[in-house]
Amino acid sequence: MTDAVKQDIGAAEFFAEEEIRTFDFDSQQSTLLHKFAEELAAIGGPQAPGAKSKASLAADQLMLSFSKDQCELLGAYSDGFVSALIFEGLQKITHARPPIELPDLTSLENRYDVLCLAARNQILLKLVDNNAFAYDMDNEGKLVRLVANFRGGGLIKINAEPQIKELSSHSGLALGPHTEAPYWCAVNAKDGHSPSPSSLILSALWNPSLEPTRVIPLLPILERIGVTNCLALTTGNFQFSRSDSFVSGKGADGRNVSILEFDDKVGFAARFNSYRFSVNDNASAFVKTAYTALCQGVGEATPAEYTLTQESAMAINNVRALHCRDVIKDNRRVLVRIFGLSKFSSPVVISEDPLLLQG
Numbered sequence: 532m533t534d535a536v537k538q539d540i541g542a543a544e545f546f547a548e549e550e551i552r553t554f555d556f557d558s559q560q561s562t563l564l565h566k567f568a569e570e571l572a573a574i575g576g577p578q579a580p581g582a583k584s585k586a587s588l589a590a591d592q593l594m595l596s597f598s599k600d601q602c603e604l605l606g607a608y609s610d611g612f613v614s615a616l617i618f619e620g621l622q623k624i625t626h627a628r629p630p631i632e633l634p635d636l637t638s639l640e641n642r643y644d645v646l647c648l649a650a651r652n653q654i655l656l657k658l659v660d661n662n663a664f665a666y667d668m669d670n671e672g673k674l675v676r677l678v679a680n681f682r683g684g685g686l687i688k689i690n691a692e693p694q695i696k697e698l699s700s701h702s703g704l705a706l707g708p709h710t711e712a713p714y715w716c717a718v719n720a721k722d723g724h725s726p727s728p729s730s731l732i733l734s735a736l737w738n739p740s741l742e743p744t745r746v747i748p749l750l751p752i753l754e755r756i757g758v759t760n761c762l763a764l765t766t767g768n769f770q771f772s773r774s775d776s777f778v779s780g781k782g783a784d785g786r787n788v789s790i791l792e793f794d795d796k797v798g799f800a801a802r803f804n805s806y807r808f809s810v811n812d813n814a815s816a817f818v819k820t821a822y823t824a825l826c827q828g829v830g831e832a833t834p835a836e837y838t839l840t841q842e843s844a845m846a847i848n849n850v851r852a853l854h855c856r857d858v859i860k861d862n863r864r865v866l867v868r869i870f871g872l873s874k875f876s877s878p879v880v881i882s883e884d885p886l887l888l889q890g
């Protein structure tokens with residue numbers, strides 16, 4: 532092997548490591564975050580009017596307690612240079628054990644511990660300059676999404692297991708590598724559609740069987756498939772099917788979208804879903820080859836695995852990394868998810884507080 536090739540491999544490994552970073556809270560910072568999360572939960576969590584400014588003030592206060600290295604790490608994610616940022620050293624919210632069966636969605640959504648986790652996620656997002664938001668046509672227009680096997684589809688059947696399994700985070704089916712919808716554009720609004728989420732942040736209320744979340748940074752894959760394929764992926768030759776989490780009657784299939792785009796502020800931005808995207812039949816051979824190379828690269832990538840608990844959270848850069856998971860084995864697993872909008876994104880705003888975007 533030549534030295535140049537060795538150097539390339541070394542560099543690729545280095546970049547892959549740099550893509551997923553960990554931010555450690557010390558106990559004082561963690562106590563402060565917990566206090567702010569409880570205060571935010573007390574007014575009703577991220578959905579409550581006023582939560583946005585309260586989360587912002589909390590983040591400002593926390594920033595004062597961080598070291599230069601900690602601030603640099605937050606800045607790197609905020610600037611779009613990191614695929615995922617894991618927050619560790621967080622306080623446990625509740626010591627209560629999960630019940631034998633998964634409670635229904637509404638009762639879970641109103642629990643104080645869920646509101647605390649959601650509030651904490653909103654503050655963590657704000658630390659990386661992301662505002663929590665919802666789309667009008669997704670998750671019933673609500674900011675907080677609970678990820679659990681409400682509609683069955685997991686390894687073990689639930690009571691009243693539906694015949695048709697929903698391919699969304701409300702079922703336990705395995706989900707192949709994807710970024711979060713909508714898929715019309717990634718950074719700037721287009722034709723009345725807001726861009727896809729800049730970030731999603733996840734934490735776990737219960738994860739009794741310690742089932743991991745998987746992240747696949749895209750940069751090493753794009754470097755591997757090469758420049759011609761990447762250019763072909765910037766053309767509007769792809770289509771996608773409608774997501775199962777959309778409000779009934781809203782959201783649609785999409786045609787003539789690109790997978791990659793160049794953006795002056797973030798460099799590259801991607802949208803992709805291994806089980807919803809396809810290449811147009813009439814696309815050129817170059818484009819079809821590029822799509823095959825991307826799918827193959829994604830298929831061969833080794834995802835980074837992380838097991839979420841109450842004491843951790845993970846922000847995923849949704850234009851730089853894919854995420855996926857295996858079939859969920861334990862029906863009591865509940866994750867609390869919020870979408871974040873970065874300082875670079877320009878959406879179509881329906882209301883400011885709580886922040887609601889046109890999808």
Ligand SMILES: [Fe+2]
Nearest residue numbers: 709710711854
């Ligand atoms: Fe997802």
